[in-house]
Amino acid sequence: MDESDAAPLVPGRIVELRVQEGDTVRAGDTLALLTQGTISAAYAERRARLAAARARLADLERGSRSAELERAEADLAALEAEATRAAADLARAERLAQDKVIAAQELDRARAAAQAAARRRDAARATLALAREGSRRDQVQVARAEVATAEAQLAAAASDVDELAVLAGVDGVVLGRHADPGEVVAAGTPLATIGAVARPWVRVYLPAKLLATLPAGSAAEVRLAAAAGSPEGAPLPGRLGAVRPTAEFTPRAALTEEERADLLFAVRVELPHPGGTLRPGLPVTVRFPGATP
Incomplete structure (x- = not known):
């Protein structure tokens, strides 16, 4: 899934960090509150003025x-x-x-x-x-x-005060929390990482010969790996998305020139209708019905 870091636009001390790993957040939710004496004093002065x-x-x-x-x-x-x-x-x-x-x-x-x-x-x-x-x-x-x-x-000054609140940029799940209350952080320091669960995707590696038979947008079937003794669930529909332009060698050690010729390409399989069953890091099996062997 796509990930984004939530970071403050101004430096300050963390007063409150409201999320933990695994929490579900909505775009615009307040993730953290900071304080900075200069900004608060400037706001009070300008309000009095x-x-x-x-x-x-x-x-x-x-x-x-x-x-x-x-x-x-x-x-x-x-x-x-x-x-x-x-x-x-x-x-x-x-x-x-x-x-x-x-x-x-x-x-x-x-x-x-x-x-x-x-x-x-x-x-x-x-x-x-x-x-x-x-x-x-x-x-x-x-x-x-x-x-x-x-x-x-x-x-x-009010705009500066607003920037002391760190907001979630997307709907998603908190994948990581990188700071704690009381810490002094610089502008741009990631406080939390948000995964956009509404737009999950799977990275798979395809050989060049197989990839040549799959046009962009080709249909894919994604199945969650079943536990031992459990039946497989229904496949989730997906489609072939971005293809990394640089080829990679096979994951195992390539010892000969012949093996080095067996190139793989990293591709992204997007799941437009995940159904809420996918979580980051789950193993899956991907099949392309339209692929030519």
Whole structure:
């Protein structure tokens, strides 16, 4: 039968190996689970990043809250009062300076204070206007792009997490288990071998003269070797499949040139309807009804 190895795509430590030799599995079944700190940490980080990006977008789409507007209005009122006082102080300082009551330095200080207060008032007005307008469209677009990027990064991290699970690629039987929980394995290390029991085949060796009389797809009869004293069962239908292109010598020692001329070819006899009676390694007898002696 065809065999395939189940191996992880990423390195890691085996946490769980769920199969034993002889177990029947279906394609897609989880055979083993691995863990790797880097992959798990990256997934947690990207999930948190996506949550933060979504929260920021929701806040921008919701716009300014009433409490923020009230605070901006209160700040502006206080700064307007401060700017009014500073302007009044500057007007008084200008009169006193004109009457030579105060020095020019004091007038300069009053003028600088009035200008600074006016700038703070203007900044507060802009802040209040922005709060009343809500989030700008370009800010929302940037936030949406950040969410999309975070979603893509999380999807990539989730794909890495999925690769920590080793799945069966075909329906079949576990022929071998090659690792145990707790082992650290590299990517591509076989953890189990699966035999595709739904597509069994038999390898037989045919002499060149006999093979020449059998076209591809020729019918074959396959019988399980019966136990001593037991009757033979009904033959299983098969067909001639792939033929190995390179000839082989006879299995026994070929001592003479004449014996070396007796070449064999390895052929594959496929059984499309095995009936669930075949197992790997069982001895069988193969007969080709259409073969010409």
